[in-house]
Amino acid sequence: MLNAADANFAESLQKDLPQDTLRPAEPRYLEEPRGTWQGNSDWVALPRNVEEVSRIVRACNAAQVGIIPYGGGTGLVGGQVTGSGPAPLIVSLERMSAIRAVHPLENVLIAEAGATLAEVQSAAQEAARLFPLSLASEGTARIGGNLATNAGGVNVLRYGNARELCLGLEAVLPDGQIWHGLRRLRKDNTGYDLRNLLIGAEGTLGIITAAVLKLSPIPAGRGTAIMAVRDPAAALSLLSLARNQMGETVSAFELIDRTGTDFLAETMPQVRLPFDPMPEWIVLTEIGLPRGLEPSEALEDLFAAAAEAELVTDGLIAQSEAQRAEFWTMRESIPLANRHIGSIASHDISVPLGALAEFIRRGKDAICAEGQFRINCFGHVGDGNLHFNIFPPVGRSKKEFSNVKDGLTRIVHDLAHELGGSVSAEHGIGRLKVEDLSRYGDPAKLSAIRAIKDALDPHGIMNPGAVLHRD
């Protein structure tokens, strides 16, 4: 059983640290975007360097006080708040936000955990390089949190998740030891892969304090298009065609449902829609080509071949940076439109690409059999990752359906699991999906996870209650 980070503990810890390292936790540390949890922490620590993080963790470990590592607070599964149990100390990395180094020749950048994703992207851009991780909350999300949750986003298809973009870590382990692992190496086979164990562990195995990030060359030419597709199966055939023609240069491939654009028209009329009327299904795709290829020609070739194969019925290629921005604004505004409408249940599933069309068909059928719900099914279809979100019928409010919420989620998750999929593709487990992990997780994997957690964090101080139930 843990002890609370109370005023006594905070006071004694503060004595060991530079002035103003600990403060009473302001409300912003206790909220999360979906409004499901309200944190119960009284104190936040704001260390300035890894040694201070280490001293804080050592003290917490000695006193058996829980810690919530805190990044930008944008997580969607409650990994950043706990509302029950002894109040943990929040350790926010916001003061450790330096870009420590950029090595353009090596395609490497070293950032502290508290740098926002947008700051990392900018630093790469200034060195004429690309840091391809990109997601809606990039202005607020911090890179440490992106790594702790193995964030995904729109460019995973080409560049991978946060995991694939990290070469090395500096981190504080649960006993307070500092792991100096900021290696700028593409190949390093010396012992177990501690890096990937911390990435995606959602702060339950340590605190990431800095990372070596992999940059990419900026593609010489970029092209963006929206195409109307017959159905999700046609979207997947279009992706296959695109990859046959252009290889790995397809950077993003997003599927958008008519429900999503209807929601935009209803709640955010300032967002411009590309067609009138809007088709049932559209795909937003972006390519980044090497020198010597004209992106609009490549996209025209793709459209022609896809039309020939009767996969697409209409298409628009962005003719300017402004039009490209318009296309992306439409895509990135969908989560906000969803919030305006108010979902009953939101999901972040992935299935094998070959099962994706079946998932959408059967998922819609199963939910429609439960009532007159609206379904907004959109997402990173190139990765098999869909946000399959369920909304009340027109004119009704989500509150009326709170009693069916769990049942609807169960239908969606059971189906994803049946099709070999995941109930958390990119958001993680946090506190929202701890039950799902026990229900759908492989028993051997679960027992290994539990053994690893107990071995590295025997007192269970790191982000207690996230990913795994408390002991």
Place this chain on the structure above:
Amino acid sequence: MLNAADANFAESLQKDLPQDTLRPAEPRYLEEPRGTWQGNSDWVALPRNVEEVSRIVRACNAAQVGIIPYGGGTGLVGGQVTGSGPAPLIVSLERMSAIRAVHPLENVLIAEAGATLAEVQSAAQEAARLFPLSLASEGTARIGGNLATNAGGVNVLRYGNARELCLGLEAVLPDGQIWHGLRRLRKDNTGYDLRNLLIGAEGTLGIITAAVLKLSPIPAGRGTAIMAVRDPAAALSLLSLARNQMGETVSAFELIDRTGTDFLAETMPQVRLPFDPMPEWIVLTEIGLPRGLEPSEALEDLFAAAAEAELVTDGLIAQSEAQRAEFWTMRESIPLANRHIGSIASHDISVPLGALAEFIRRGKDAICAEGQFRINCFGHVGDGNLHFNIFPPVGRSKKEFSNVKDGLTRIVHDLAHELGGSVSAEHGIGRLKVEDLSRYGDPAKLSAIRAIKDALDPHGIMNPGAVLHRD
């Protein structure tokens, strides 16, 4: 302390398994390519499916008998043999060699651990896809071993190590539990990354029995060139230029030292060399371009820009598949030529790209200060990975220098470590580099590794003595 897999144990285990699952270990299981170790095992188990693997592991765990998971036996650091301590049971995956499924639309292939790398490559090829992992021993090496050691090779620059090419695993954990983790998902954030923990653990945390492998589209056009570069620094500038011009389409970028081609001329005169005389340093590069780009034009552009920048002095672009094969034969024959000459000490280091030229300069200086050694320094320079191998002076034999071997290695490894590098870039730790791991490894990482090993394999049955000292 472990018990030996003796005749009694083998006999009782055989009773629980289909006929002919256990056999006396033939000599081929007890040898390894460098001839450093001679295995002491008496018995080999040859399971046909994962359930049999599970029963074998359970029995060994119960009897506290060690296990050596065995793939193709091509490892270069002795991970596949142990010559001391109680004789372990060898568990060879050679009967589990099926390609279970190919999903071309998903760019996914599922192979059993005993399939050779070449068989996996062929199965991908038949589906008009590429499995890019490629290394000299691919005809013999098995994919389970490639994954267990996180194998590298010539295409890491573009496609990553074995780790980056694996989406899911089926494995037997040290207590005999089967982890059914053959997920065909690009995104799956449900719990700790057990997959990457087993990959690179060299069989010390479980036995990989099957894997979901990531395929790539076959690039529409392939080009291969050899360019003479001024020095290693020029090679790196050439790489940077190539990536600026062609992005991620640079698949391979190998540096070859004049010593290497001299060794070829001396010991393998049938291997054709591209220039006469051979330059001090050459680079072998291969690109794979999307449709619409002509590889030879792209390589000519690169050569022209590199000549303008005074990075290259000569160049050849392969004009046919036969010439391409010739270029690669030269590169792939170097390890064999090295064996003909007989190295005193071989190394597999990596350093950050920005430190690579300094490593070569200082490494050569330091070794030359020790005596009139010949150094063959070659490798995957695009990954910062060099095989920096030391040979006796002309007319002398490596045996005369066995007393200085360790000292020379220490110089090379100390320098790599000082420059932020790794003493095992792609070969792993095995039994050869256990001491190096303790010497150069980060203490916090080492204690975490030890804790993980003890948690998952409390009796220490899995590949005892590899990666970590026995308890």
